[in-house]
Amino acid sequence: MSQGAPVRSWSRRKQARPGEILDAALKVFAEKGFAAARMEDIAARAGVTKGTIYLYFPGKEEVFKTLAREYIGGTLADVAKKAAQYDGSLRDFLTVFFGMAGAVIIEGERTVLPKIIIAESGNFPELARFYREEVIDRAFAVMGGVIERAMDRGEVRRLQVRDVVRVIVAPLVMSIIWRTTFAPFDTEAFDYKRFFATHIEILFGGLAPEGNKS
Amino acid sequence: MSQGAPVRSWSRRKQARPGEILDAALKVFAEKGFAAARMEDIAARAGVTKGTIYLYFPGKEEVFKTLAREYIGGTLADVAKKAAQYDGSLRDFLTVFFGMAGAVIIEGERTVLPKIIIAESGNFPELARFYREEVIDRAFAVMGGVIERAMDRGEVRRLQVRDVVRVIVAPLVMSIIWRTTFAPFDTEAFDYKRFFATHIEILFGGLAPEGNKS
Amino acid sequence: MSQGAPVRSWSRRKQARPGEILDAALKVFAEKGFAAARMEDIAARAGVTKGTIYLYFPGKEEVFKTLAREYIGGTLADVAKKAAQYDGSLRDFLTVFFGMAGAVIIEGERTVLPKIIIAESGNFPELARFYREEVIDRAFAVMGGVIERAMDRGEVRRLQVRDVVRVIVAPLVMSIIWRTTFAPFDTEAFDYKRFFATHIEILFGGLAPEGNKS
């Protein structure tokens, strides 16, 4: 504080505020949806008052949109880059992939965004489109590339790549929904890691017992 | 009321009204969510005026809850009963099951309810619980029974039943989400039937090429 | 009620409402200006509640604009038509004209509109322009025509018509301002009629005593 930089303390605060507000908004929107979320709730959770939000955002809708846009880039770009360069086996790739995904879901903070997009797609179609194009289509393309290389390599058999991607990803989607919607009513904690392990097991071995492949 | 009195035609109308309102409400809630749905929208879509809704329901919340409760029983009970008695092969069962599911998704009318539950689980946790207990847990139990019998029969290998159910069901959940959220932005129509076929193929054969089972 | 016309009473009310609201708004806007006028004030004066205004107008600004547009046409069109056809002496014309104007000012209801336009010209320049073009320019043109004919006839001497119109009209403008701004503080009522008579006397006789014309 008393070091060289003559940064006044409210100046540091000003830098941090938008982020604090977005963090608070993420939670409130995830909980109530866009329409039922009150600016006052968001403010309170961010530790400020209504008015303060308007110093940083022109209105509720822009808070929401900023949130949806902002929270995407970070996580995804890195993953995509690594995946695109990956050249090990598909099974190893998926093991690592679902390992990371499981951690994210268990932690639970960031999984609310997809839920928000799903819930508000009717009210903000442009956001759904944005998410679809910037996140989903890209992720599917990267995953599709990994699979295609596995097919070329002979690691897995040739099937419609588009469908295979979805079959692989579906349990992840389902887990996100589960976590944000039904998990609160679980009597015993659901074991996402074991679930993903079973998924991979079935993916690569099928359900049929050894030697009985249909 | 239950007497022999001659039923006049507007009386039949009266009987039909609540259903018409619920049909309208389903669409509006699916599109906008609970909070953003206006009673006037629902009324307009049902071909009546705002006031009329209050003749049949005490308020917006009750319309929503009735909707959520009402639309569940019908479809499911029958399916569950048939499934419980089913004793053919799992593969045949799933083929029929996903055939029906595909038809429902393509038609698209009834798939909005899960979306509503997901979107509003924060505002109506009791509904999410109800749906979870009455629909999901039951459906999972029925499906689990079918699988367990297949395991007993030696048709499929022994794995955690709970996880297997979810792996099987996940593409269905994903398709429902897709249909209600992202399908409007599809450049070419997504082929749900082929997707489900690929899913079953992978389930029973795995991804690995013949003879390479890991 | 039981007469021929099946007009339900709230139906009659609905017809009358917009007018009642505009009447109320005229008074409140004249008193407080646009920004300081509260929708609740307008509603209260119209004998309704805030919400009702929004059944008839999309918002405060539209109430204001409707008011400004609506209240103009009626009075002016008739006067203009008569004036354009008038072919008596200018002096008689002005005597009648200021007689009517005096009555309007004393009554005081309609003089608030010009004041509103003046006060809000900064916030609603498009209204000031509208008023200028539709009211003032037209009125000046009509008056200019009457004067020109009087010059042609030799009743009055040739001077810049544009300026003469303004000299003639100025005391009227001043009276309107006076009435809406300073009259409340008059210790004795100002006699607009005598003022206008003096004005006409000076117009036609000049200030100089008989025989001393400069």
Place this chain on the structure above:
Amino acid sequence: MSQGAPVRSWSRRKQARPGEILDAALKVFAEKGFAAARMEDIAARAGVTKGTIYLYFPGKEEVFKTLAREYIGGTLADVAKKAAQYDGSLRDFLTVFFGMAGAVIIEGERTVLPKIIIAESGNFPELARFYREEVIDRAFAVMGGVIERAMDRGEVRRLQVRDVVRVIVAPLVMSIIWRTTFAPFDTEAFDYKRFFATHIEILFGGLAPEGNKS
């Protein structure tokens, strides 16, 4: 100020601040009215920030009132003194008077105050009263004195002095209104000097052609 003491520049600045703020406020109030004028606008135009205004004035209302009171004294007192002592002809007096008035109107800076008073008379009746008593009544009294002496002298004929004052002043009032409200929409600049010349001409000669005095 005119002393020998070395005046540091920020000290001079401090003295100047209230004046700079009032200058800025005058323009903003004239443009938007009291209620719609934002402290931030005034601050920005004065080249300071909101907070600074509160170092010199207790609040918005006081800025407004100070403005209204302050800007009156200066100009008027001098004029009044000169006019009271004036003993030339009325015509010469008015020629000089309107010459100065024309310059003030064309320059346009100071004419906004009357407009402000008119616009806000409803919200600040005490200001309207103050203006009426301190400015208008005094000005009318001075002008009335000049006219009365002209009547005594036989320069002009005997008419109600009160009305004559208003007839004389009306074109000035009108020009002030015009300038602040409608002039922005002029296609060609209005010539206030010629207008005033025509006014004086009519005042002293009447409208009637030579020898036809009615």
Place this chain on the structure above:
DNA sequence: AATGAATGAGATTTCATTCAT
């Protein structure tokens, strides 16, 4: 002396709900 981030009272606007017709 000056700043500008933060506050919160108060305005506009929306819409579920009521009720006279």
Place this chain on the structure above:
DNA sequence: GATGAATGAAATCTCATTCAT
């Protein structure tokens, strides 16, 4: 049974004012 004009609580948003820096 149905209507739709009217209500008023509750939300969003604005901006005069405060105060730590």
